[in-house]
Amino acid sequence: QKEVEQNSGPLSVPEGAIASLNCTYSDRVSQSFFWYRQYSGKSPELIMSIYSNGDKEDGRFTAQLNKASQYVSLLIRDSQPSDSATYLCAVKNAGNMLTFGGGTRLMVKP
Amino acid sequence: KAGVTQTPRYLIKTRGQQVTLSCSPISGHRSVSWYQQTPGQGLQFLFEYFSETQRNKGNFPGRFSGRQFSNSRSEMNVSTLELGDSALYLCASSSRLAEETQYFGPGTRLLVL
Numbered sequence: 001q002k003e004v005e006q007n008s009g010p011l012s013v014p015e016g017a018i019a020s021l022n023c024t025y026s027d028r029v030s031q032s033f034f035w036y037r038q039y040s041g042k043s044p045e046l047i048m049s050i051y052s053n054g055d056k057e058d059g060r061f062t063a064q065l066n067k068a069s070q071y072v073s074l075l076i077r078d079s080q081p082s083d084s085a086t087y088l089c090a091v092k093n094a095g096n097m098l099t100f101g102g103g104t105r106l107m108v109k110p
Numbered sequence: 111k112a113g114v115t116q117t118p119r120y121l122i123k124t125r126g127q128q129v130t131l132s133c134s135p136i137s138g139h140r141s142v143s144w145y146q147q148t149p150g151q152g153l154q155f156l157f158e159y160f161s162e163t164q165r166n167k168g169n170f171p172g173r174f175s176g177r178q179f180s181n182s183r184s185e186m187n188v189s190t191l192e193l194g195d196s197a198l199y200l201c202a203s204s205s206r207l208a209e210e211t212q213y214f215g216p217g218t219r220l221l222v223l
Contacts, residue, residue, distance in 0.1 A: 043200055096158050096210065100152055100153040
């Protein structure tokens with residue numbers, strides 16, 4: 001069973017702080033990794049994708065991948081209350097199937 | 111470019127009925143994947159269609175089926191509905207050049223009574 005694990009949270013951070021979200025996966029052959037943001041009652045929205053070891057930055061978001069440790073993380077700098085949502089880590093397995101973690105609920109307090 | 115659209119957005123059915131959900135992918139996208147999201151199980155992959163062929167299938171019973179038309183629009187069908195089928199059903203599309211990047215529609219929220 002290929003699994004993706006996330007801490008369900010909630011992760012609470014003050015406005016302006018860095019939020020750090022983590023994800024581990026079990027399938028060593030996974031090559032593609034994604035972070036989605038999902039607001040309550042809405043569908044998932046793609047934030048970042050990462051395929052190579054290291055960091056990938058996009059605005060206030062930085063995705064980090066360590067394939068040896070089977071670990072993916074998402075850093076959100078200068079967190080805003082509008083960042084409050086559930087963040088889903090997804091791993092592409094065989095074919096075009098995404099396996100999702102359970103999500104981490106982030107709360108950014110003003 | 112218009113995003114993924116799904117109809118209907120909300121649906122109430124009773125046990126034993128069947129339901130058909132529709133998904134129109136982003137223009138030019140030929141891959142359509144379906145997912146079920148519940149509070150208990152999270153987001154789970156149902157199946158993927160590409161060029162009118164089912165390419166991948168998740169671990170769901172045969173009551174869940176789907177199809178894709180020549181214009182890439184897709185439908186999924188659930189027969190003999192059970193209470194546990196109450197969920198948000200999400201459709202995602204991707205292009206041939208970036209198949210792993212999936213964009214989700216707004217979903218259809220199904221309630222089975």
